[in-house]
Amino acid sequence: MLRTFDEKLNGFLFVVILPFLLFFMSYYGFESSYVKLKSMESPPDFMFTSVYAYRVIPNFLMVEVTGFLDFIINSYLSPLKVVLLKNGTVFYHSVFLINSVFLVFSSIVLDSILKLSPIEVLGNSNIKKIVHLLAVFFIVIVQYVPTNCDLMAIFFYLLGVLFSLQYFHRKKRSDFIFLCITVLVSTLIRETACLNIAFFAAIFIENKAGVFKYIKEIGILVLSFVLPYLGLKIMIPQDVSFFEGVYLAENFTSPFNLAGFLFASIGFYFIYSLCSVEGKSILKKYLFFSIPYLGMITLVGLFWEVRLFLPLLLSGLIVAFHQFENIHTT
Template sequence: MLKRNDEKINGYLFVIVLPILLFAMSYYGFESSYTRLKTSETTPDFLFSSVYAYRVIPNYLSVQMTDLMYNLINGPLSFFKDFLTKNGTPFYHGLFLMNSVFFIGCSLILDAVFKLKSTGLLLNINARRIIHLLSVFFIVITQYAPTNCDTIALFCYLAGVFLTLKYLDTRKNVFFFILIGLIAISTLVRETACLNIAFFAAVFFNIDELKKGNYQVIWKIIPLVVAFLVPYLGLRAVLVKDETTFVEGFYINRNFSSPFNLAGLIFAIIVIYFIYRLCTDEENRSVFGKYFFFSIPYLIMITLVGLFWEVRLFLPLILTGIITAYHQFKKTSEI
C-alpha cells in the first residue's frame, strides 16, 4: 500500500510538478529577443494577419485567456497585482497559463506513450522517468520563442501519436476514427497536424505488401489526408483578407547565412542523429527512417518559410524519435 502511494507521489512529481516548474523558469526566468511579448498588453494584432490568422483555435484562446488574466489581476488577484505587472502583461500571463495546461497534457501523454509496449531501457521505471524528463527538457528549452500555437499543436500531435500506437496494438477502429477527427481539429491549430499522417504512414507502410498488391494502407491514409486538407484549404477559402497570406515570408537565405539559424540546424541534426543511434532494433530504425521520408514536405516548408533558430519547429521530430526508439513495434504486414 505504502509502495503504491509512493509510486503515485513520485509519478505526480516527475510528470506534473517538475515539468511545470521548468516551464515557469523558461517563461519568467530567462530573457531573449522573443520576450518582447511581455510588453504586449493585449493580444497582438499580427496574430490575426499573415499565416497566423489561420490558427483560429490558439487565437481564440489567447483572447479569452488575456481577458481572464486582466479580470483576475484587477479582481481576485489584486493583492498580487504589483508582482504580476512587474513580470508581464495580461496577455503574457495568459499565454503562460494556456501553454502550461497543454504542456502538462504533453507530459501526461508522453508518460502514457512510454508505458505502451515499452522496450529496452523503458522497462525500468527509473530509466523511463529519465527518458521522460529528457523529453520534457527538449520541450522547455524551445520556449525561448513562445507562441500561442506550438504547445497546443504539440499536444495534439502527441495525442495523435498515442492514438496511432493504440490502433497498432489493439486494431480497434475507434482509435482510428478519433485520429481522423483529431487531425481535422488540430489543423485549425497549426499545420503540423500533417505530421500525424507521416507517423501513421511510417508505422503501417510496408513496401513488400504493396508489391503483393495489398493497398489497404493507402486506403487507411486517404481519410487522414482528407481530414487535413478540408480544414486547411477551407480556412484559406473563408478567411480571404488583404493581410492574410499563406506564409509569413521566405527565409531560406537567412537560414543558410545567419550563424544563429545555422546553429539551430546543427543542433537539430546532432540531436536527431543521436536519437537515431538509440534505435537499436531494425524495426525501430525502419519506422524512424520512414517517418523522416514522409515528413519531407514539412522539412521543406520549415526550410523555406521557417527559421532554424526556432528549434521548436524540429520538436515533433525529436520527440517522435525518442518514442520510436523505445517502442516495441508489431509486424505491420496487415492492417
C-alpha cells in the same frame, strides 16, 4: 497501501509538477528577448493576419484567457497586481498559462505513450523517467521563442501519435476515428497536424505493398487535414503573397539559423542512433513522409526556432523506445 500512495505521488510530481516548474523557469527565468511578448499589453495584430489567422483555436483561447485573467487580477488579486505585472503583462501571463496547461497535458500523454508496448529497457522505471525527462527538456528548452500555439499543437500531435500506436497494436476502429478527429482539430491549431499523417504512414507502410494495404486509412487522414485547412482558407481569406517571408537564404547564412539547424540535426541523429533496426527504418520513412513539412519550414520558417523541429525529435524518442514487435505481421 503506503507504497501505492508513494508511487502515485512520485508519478504526479514527476509527470506534472516537474515539467511545470521547468516550463515556469523558461518563461520567467531565462526567457529570450527574441519575441517581445513579455512587454505586449494585448495580443499583437500580426497573430490575426497572414498564416497566423488560420490558427483559430489558439487565437480564440488567447483572447479569452487574456480577458479572463485580467478580470481575475483586477477583481481578486489586486494586492499581487504589482508583482505580477513586474514579471510580464497580463497577455504574457495568459500565454504562459495556456502553454503550461498543454505542457502538463503533453507530459501526461507522453507518459501513456512510453507505457504502451515499451522496449525491455523501459521496464526499469528509472530509465523510463530519464527518457520522459529528456523529452520534457526538449519541449521546454525550445520555449525561448514562446508562441500561443506550439504547446497546444504538441499536445495534439502526441495525442495523435498515441492513437496511431494504439491502432497499430489493437486495430480498433475507435482509435483510428479518434486519430482522425485529433488531426482535424489539430489543423485548426497549427500545420504540425500533417506530421501525424507522416507518423502513421511510417509505422504502417513496411514496403510498397503496404501503400496499397493502408491507402484507405492514409487517404482519410489526408482528408482530415486538407478539408479543414481548405475550409480555413475559404472562411478566412488573407491577401498575402506566398513569397512574403521566404527565409531560404537566411536559413543557410545566418549563424543563429545554422546553429538551430545543427542542434536539431545532431539531436535527431543522436536519437536515431538509439533505435533498433526496425526503429531506424521507421524514422527514415518518417523523414521521407515529412518532406513537405520540412520543405515549408526551410522556406518560410527560421531554423533558429528549433520548436519547428520539436515534433520530429519527440517522434524519434518515441520510436527509439517503442516495441514494434508485430511490424512484420500487420
